[in-house]
Amino acid sequence: MAGFREIDKALFPIKNIPTVVHLFKNQLENSTEPNLALLSIVVGAIENSLTCRSNISFQISEPVEPSSLPILELQAVEEMYSKFHNIIKGAVDLKNYAKPFATRDLVKKVSDVIWNSLTRSYYKDRAHLQSLYSYLNGSKLDCFGVAFAVVAGCQVLGFSDVHLALSEDHAWVVFGEYSNQTAEVTWHGKGNEDKRGQEIGRGVSARSWLYVNNKPVICTRHMEVAALVSAINPSLNATHDAFEVGLLQQELLWLLYDLGHLKKYPMALGNLGDLEEIAPKDGRVQCISLFNEAIQSARSYYNNQHVYPYTYQGGYFYRHKMYKEAFESWANASDVIRLYNYSRDDEEIYKEFLEIANELIPHIMKVESSGFSSNSILKKPECFANLLRFYDGICQWEEGSATPVLHIGWAKPLVNTISKFDSDVRAQVNIICADSDEDKHSKETNGNFFNNNNYEKENTAGAKFEEKDQSTSNVHPSIEALTAACSEKL
C-alpha cells in the first residue's frame, strides 16, 4: 500500500483548513482507494495539537502561521505512517493468508496486533483516543478507534474486502468474497468480556438495539473516511470546543456530503446537522433538513431501525422550543425501540430515553404550565397522543425483555406529565386496546420479527394515538392501564 502520492505531498506542510480539505478531496476522488491510515494520522495530529494541552510535539516550527492550524510537516506524517505500516506488516506474515479475500483468522490476527500493542490500562472513555495518531503516539484507542485501526491495518495488507460495520453504539467488521462474514474486533461497554474474533451474535444479542437487528451501516472505503471525520472530537474540555477543529470537521463532512458518501450514514448527517446548527454555512441547506435527511436515510436503507436520527431531530426541536414537534420526534424514536428487547448492552439508548422522559419532558411541562395560553401544547390532543405513543414504546420495549426498563423513578414524571392535560383534551385522543396476547405473541416468537411484513404488522399493532377524527389503530395494553390510572387519579 503506497503512502502519499506526489499530488498529496505537494500540499505539505499543511498550514490551514482548506489544504486539509484539498488533501481529503485528492484522496476521495482519485482512482485508488483513500488511504485510511494517512487521513486518520493527519486529522488526529491536528485535533491533538489543538485540543490536548500536553502538545505532543510534531515539529511545530515557529512561528505558528496566522491561519488556523499549527504547521503539519510531511516528514512527521510519513514517519507515523511508516511506523503503522511496519507494525502491521511486521506482525502479519502474509504467506499464511491466501488472498484476495480476508479470513476470520486474518481479521483476528490484525485485531490481536492492535489489541496487544495498546497501553495496559487507561481511561477508555477519554476524548481524542479515536485516531491512529493517538495509537501511534500514545498507544491508546477507544472502542471505535480499535475497529477503525483494524480496517486500516487490513487495508495496509491489501485486503480491500474488510470493511467497518457500525451500529449506533458499536463497531465491528465485515469481510469475505460476498462481504457476508462478520467479526467482532473490539470491546463494547464496561466490564464486558470482549468477543473478538466471534461472528456477530445470532442469539439474544441479535434482538438488542446494540446490533440494530442486523441493519448496521456497512461502510465503503469512502464511508470509512466519513466515520473517521465523524469521530473527530473538537472538545477542549467539558464546556468548550476548539473552534478550528469543529470547523475542519464541518468542512470535511460537507465535502463527503457533496461527494454522496453520507447518503447511507444517518449519524454522520446528524453530526453535520449539529455543527450547522452551531455555525450555519452560507449557501448550505438548513440544519433541520439534514436531520430530516438522516431520518429518510434510516427509513430507506436500515428499515427504520435506528433511534438516533429521531433524537437528533427531537433535540433540535427541543433546543428551539418547538415542543409539539419534539414530542413527535421522540414518539417516532420510541416506535423504533418498541420492537427491540432491552438487554444490558443497551445502556446508551436507555440513558437517552431516560433523559427525554425524566428531564426534557418534565422541563417542557414546567415551562408550559406556568403561562396560560390557548396555544399551549397542553391544549393540543396530538401532543398528548405523541406523549402516550412515546411512553407506550418504552413499555413495549420492556415487554419480553430479560432486563426491566421501567422503575418507580419513571412513574412520577410520567403521571405528572399526563395529568397536565385536561380531560377534555385527553378525550379527543382515540385509544383502542390491542389484543395483548396477539401483540405480545407476535413480538416474542418471530425469530426475525423485524422482517418487513411482521414489522409492518408489528408496527400497526403497536401504539398509534391520533385525534378522534383520524383513523387509529391498536394500543398496547400497558398504556391503557396508564391512562386509566391517570383518569382515576384525576
Ligand SMILES: CC1(C)CN=C(N2CCN(c3ncnc4sc(C(F)(F)C(F)(F)F)cc34)CC2)S1
Ligand atoms: C442524537 C445523539 C444523542 C447526539 N449524538 C449522537 N451520536 C454522536 C455521534 N455518534 C456517531 N457518529 C458517527 N458515527 C458513529 S459510529 C458509532 C459507534 F458505532 F457507536 C461506534 F463506532 F462504536 F462508536 C457512533 C457514531 C454516536 C451518536 S446521538
